[in-house]
Amino acid sequence: MKIFITSKGKTLDSPVDPRFGRAEYYIVYDTDTGEFKAEENTFKRGQTAVGISLAQRIIEEGAGAAISGNFGPNAFEVLKAAEIPMFKAKEGQTVKEAVEAFLKGELQQMSSATPREVAEKLEKELE
Amino acid sequence: MIISVASGKGGTGKTTFSLLFAKAIAPALYVDADVEEPNGSIFLKPEIEKEEDFTEPVPKIIPEKCTYCGDCARACPYKALVIIPPPAKKDLFFPELCHSCGVCAYVCPEEGALIEVPKKKGLIRTGRAGELDFMEGILNIGEPTAVPLIKKLMKKVREYPGDVIVDAPPGTSCPVVEATQDADFVILVAEPTPFGVHDLSLVVDMIRQLEKKFAIVVNKAQEGNRLVEDYAEKEGIPVLLRLPFSENLARMYSRGELPFGEFKEQLRELRWKIEEISK
Numbered sequence: 046m047k048i049f050i051t052s053k054g055k056t057l058d059s060p061v062d063p064r065f066g067r068a069e070y071y072i073v074y075d076t077d078t079g080e081f082k083a084e085e086n087t088f089k090r091g092q093t094a095v096g097i098s099l100a101q102r103i104i105e106e107g108a109g110a111a112i113s114g115n116f117g118p119n120a121f122e123v124l125k126a127a128e129i130p131m132f133k134a135k136e137g138q139t140v141k142e143a144v145e146a147f148l149k150g151e152l153q154q155m156s157s158a159t160p161r162e163v164a165e166k167l168e169k170e171l172e
Numbered sequence: 173m174i175i176s177v178a179s180g181k182g183g184t185g186k187t188t189f190s191l192l193f194a195k196a197i198a199p200a201l202y203v204d205a206d207v208e209e210p211n212g213s214i215f216l217k218p219e220i221e222k223e224e225d226f227t228e229p230v231p232k233i234i235p236e237k238c239t240y241c242g243d244c245a246r247a248c249p250y251k252a253l254v255i256i257p258p259p260a261k262k263d264l265f266f267p268e269l270c271h272s273c274g275v276c277a278y279v280c281p282e283e284g285a286l287i288e289v290p291k292k293k294g295l296i297r298t299g300r301a302g303e304l305d306f307m308e309g310i311l312n313i314g315e316p317t318a319v320p321l322i323k324k325l326m327k328k329v330r331e332y333p334g335d336v337i338v339d340a341p342p343g344t345s346c347p348v349v350e351a352t353q354d355a356d357f358v359i360l361v362a363e364p365t366p367f368g369v370h371d372l373s374l375v376v377d378m379i380r381q382l383e384k385k386f387a388i389v390v391n392k393a394q395e396g397n398r399l400v401e402d403y404a405e406k407e408g409i410p411v412l413l414r415l416p417f418s419e420n421l422a423r424m425y426s427r428g429e430l431p432f433g434e435f436k437e438q439l440r441e442l443r444w445k446i447e448e449i450s451k
Contacts, residue, residue, distance in 0.1 A: 097269075119266060126262045
């Protein structure tokens with residue numbers, strides 16, 4: 046299965062980016078082969094619909110799960126409709142640690158979106 | 173003649189001036205084109221004769237005919253549509269992102285799979301207040317752009333036989349361009365503060381690019397303060413009127429009243445000055 050993780054860098058040792066739509070990079074990790082690819086999130090500077098855009102990218106990648114720090118309301122709605130479960134990485138976790146925790150079933154599945162106010166505050170802090 | 177009233181900075185007195193001016197030169201039409209927060213009617217208290225919905229087309233997917241190919245979602249420049257391919261086969265529409273551009277319906281390859289349905293985005297109200305005709309646009313909260321509603325108002329403005337005073341939104345962005353580009357003349361209402369002059373210079377740049385004839389009216393003018401006049405002189409822009417700062421007017425304004433009847437002669441004279449400059 047492919048897992049989609051938002052990341053602050055291009056390696057598995059990079060920290061998970063706690064922002065979803067405005068994350069710096071994303072990593073698609075294949076749990077069957079251990080192979081991964083890292084790409085820059087080209088939507089991150091967009092004015093609107095960055096969460097929707099990145100959620101659509103997950104669908105296109107055919108990933109079976111998404112890991113980030115937060116999922117905004119629109120991204121949450123799209124991924125829920127696409128039946129792609131979303132998981133919350135723990136603060137400070139690297140991509141590798143988050144994937145390992147996910148495989149052990151230790152990551153918390155998101156049952157609701159991060160409220161818009163919280164997501165926007167986080168975006169400002171990390172700007 | 174269509175006279176649009178703009179300001180750059182908010183709160184300089186566009187609505188106050190527009191209403192006093194329109195009342196003074198009535199019969200005329202006053203149009204509140206500040207559709208995101210129209211407030212002219214508070215002071216004018218018009219009798220509303222007609223209320224029509226402002227609608228725009230938005231997409232609707234017909235599940236029986238849609239193949240979920242996703243062409244519409246990929247074409248949408250605003251990402252207002254999401255298509256989830258088979259086996260899930262779902263469509264999501266985010267109305268707050270849709271600009272009603274129609275590209276989704278244009279690119280859809282399946283006959284009847286994506287139809288456009290009207291969505292109410294606001295209201296246009298028309299009426300009368302004494303000798304003055306009244307029109308206002310009210311945009312629904314949460315709509316992404318005020319431009320289409322202002323465009324619709326301006327279409328009606330062009331059909332009006334007499335003088336029209338268009339109370340434009342503040343700023344220098346697309347809605348202001350929409351409310352001023354069809355005007356025969358633009359009045360810029362400025363207040364004599366450093367912020368007022370700064371934002372006035374921004375809207376002057378905008379109006380010059382639209383190649384409109386324009387002049388300045390100073391509001392809240394005070395003895396000995398020449399901030400606006402000095403700027404206008406440097407730029408070669410005529411200052412046609414100074415409305416004095418008045419605590420009484422501010423008190424009336426906060427009660428939803430305006431001193432209609434005051435400044436009447438000066439405002440009528442202003443109408444002639446505009447006629448002269450426009451020649």
